[in-house]
Amino acid sequence: MAKIRSLVCRECGSEYPAKAIHVCELCFGPLEVKYNYDEIKQTISRRSIEAGPKSMWRYMDLLPVEGPQVVGPHAGLTPMVRAKNLGAYLGLDELYIKNDTVNHPTLSFKDRVVAVALTRARELGFETVACASTGNLANSVAAHAAASSMQCYVFIPGDLEAAKVLGNLIYRPNVVEVEGNYDDVNRLCSEIAGEHGWAFVNINIRPYYAEGSKTLAYETVEQLGWRAPDQVVIPMASGSLLTKIWKGLNEMKHVGLIDSVATKINGAQAEGCSPISTAFKAGRDFFKPVKPKTIAKSLAIGNPADGYYALKTTAESGGAMDMVSDEEIVDGIKLLAQTEGIFAETAGGVTIGVLRKLVKQGVIKKHEVTVAYITGNGLKTQEAVLEAVGRPTRIHPSLVSFEKTFKVGKHGGDA
Numbered sequence: 001m002a003k004i005r006s007l008v009c010r011e012c013g014s015e016y017p018a019k020a021i022h023v024c025e026l027c028f029g030p031l032e033v034k035y036n037y038d039e040i041k042q043t044i045s046r047r048s049i050e051a052g053p054k055s056m057w058r059y060m061d062l063l064p065v066e067g068p069q070v071v072g073p074h075a076g077l078t079p080m081v082r083a084k085n086l087g088a089y090l091g092l093d094e095l096y097i098k099n100d101t102v103n104h105p106t107l108s109f110k111d112r113v114v115a116v117a118l119t120r121a122r123e124l125g126f127e128t129v130a131c132a133s134t135g136n137l138a139n140s141v142a143a144h145a146a147a148s149s150m151q152c153y154v155f156i157p158g159d160l161e162a163a164k165v166l167g168n169l170i171y172r173p174n175v176v177e178v179e180g181n182y183d184d185v186n187r188l189c190s191e192i193a194g195e196h197g198w199a200f201v202n203i204n205i206r207p208y209y210a211e212g213s214k215t216l217a218y219e220t221v222e223q224l225g226w227r228a229p230d231q232v233v234i235p236m237a238s239g240s241l242l243t244k245i246w247k248g249l250n251e252m253k254h255v256g257l258i259d260s261v262a263t264k265i266n267g268a269q270a271e272g273c274s275p276i277s278t279a280f281k282a283g284r285d286f287f288k289p290v291k292p293k294t295i296a297k298s299l300a301i302g303n304p305a306d307g308y309y310a311l312k313t314t315a316e317s318g319g320a321m322d323m324v325s326d327e328e329i330v331d332g333i334k335l336l337a338q339t340e341g342i343f344a345e346t347a348g349g350v351t352i353g354v355l356r357k358l359v360k361q362g363v364i365k366k367h368e369v370t371v372a373y374i375t376g377n378g379l380k381t382q383e384a385v386l387e388a389v390g391r392p393t394r395i396h397p398s399l400v401s402f403e404k405t406f407k408v409g410k411h412g413g414d415a
């Protein structure tokens with residue numbers, strides 16, 4: 001028996017072979033990967049994982065690929081930073097930053113999902129890969145396609161940050177800039193996916209793609225010394241990442257890697273695009289689509305595909321959701337940079353801003369082991385903070401000019 005059992009409908013439970021399909025023919029519910037856990041349980045152990053590659057592929061047994069050849073062999077296993085300074089500032093004893101700003105090769109958490117999606121796409125015989133993207137996904141698909149010699153089309157909205165546009169063009173895929181927002185791009189791509197035999201990583205390959213997010217949960221547990229955290233804060237675009245961190249934590253318990261999971265799953269959005277957080281705070285189990293207007297463009301999905309499941313997941317775990325303004329996002333980026341030396345993109349500002357709110361509200365408590373997921377790199381969204389960081393202090397190239405400007409004492413110590 002293989003470790004992948006089938007694709008299963010999240011609504012009616014119908015099962016399908018593990019091919020490039022994503023919706024149930026009977027009820028149109030979304031499909032997700034189902035595993036033969038009994039089989040996985042027999043071979044997986046902490047020791048076998050620790051002896052594995054220094055990448056997310058050490059958890060290959062829990063990923064929907066056949067292997068052993070993979071696309072994106074270096075993705076994942078990013079640092080888990082004990083954030084003492086930020087923790088002290090916020091009043092938390094044990095705060096960690098899971099730092100995917102340095103993921104390989106394109107500096108965002110998307111390198112995880114794309115590595116799984118393209119590995120599976122290649123196993124299913126595809127030669128052309130594509131995606132509908134809010135920015136980081138396109139960068140990662142383009143880079144991985146180049147490295148694995150696959151044909152590539154990336155579809156992006158018309159208002160992306162300069163570094164994210166450039167971060168596509170440099171790999172020379174077909175970059176399609178659609179006049180509209182992400183939701184327009186996604187609608188168009190769903191039509192194209194139906195017409196062309198391509199692997200759209202977040203459409204017909206979505207069940208596999210989404211599983212890549214689980215590696216953030218696995219790494220969290222292993223890097224905390226084989227324990228699940230008490231609280232996590234996760235940025236939400238489609239909501240997929242949030243649901244998969246919960247799935248990953250529970251799988252680890254299920255296959256016997258940890259004894260218990262009591263993690264509260266908290267979701268973070270920007271006020272300018274918060275359909276999921278708004279629904280949660282209103283006590284609704286469904287969201288109303290919105291038209292996004294926020295500097296957090298990587299999270300700007302007005303009609304989130306996994307919004308309903310994200311709401312369910314957070315409720316089931318006993319977690320919370322909240323949202324922050326553009327100003328609070330910028331403050332969050334600066335706070336993380338100035339306390340921990342980590343330069344995050346706008347999504348990271350959303351995470352830190354919401355973390356701050358949840359601590360203030362007493363939702364996250366001082367003694368709780370807390371992990372904040374920082375999913376993208378600040379060098380890709382420079383325009384968001386350009387006005388908020390001031391300018392360098394300019395001097396003449398002379399000692400006099402320096403000492404006049406900076407009144408520093410001689411021979412050590414400030415004056």
Ligand SMILES: *Cc1c(COP(=O)(O)O)cnc(C)c1O
Binds near residue numbers: 136236241242298347
């Ligand atoms: C895509 C993305 C997310 C989360 O995406 P989901 O669609 O919710 O899985 C979070 N942060 C960044 C930087 C992203 O690019």
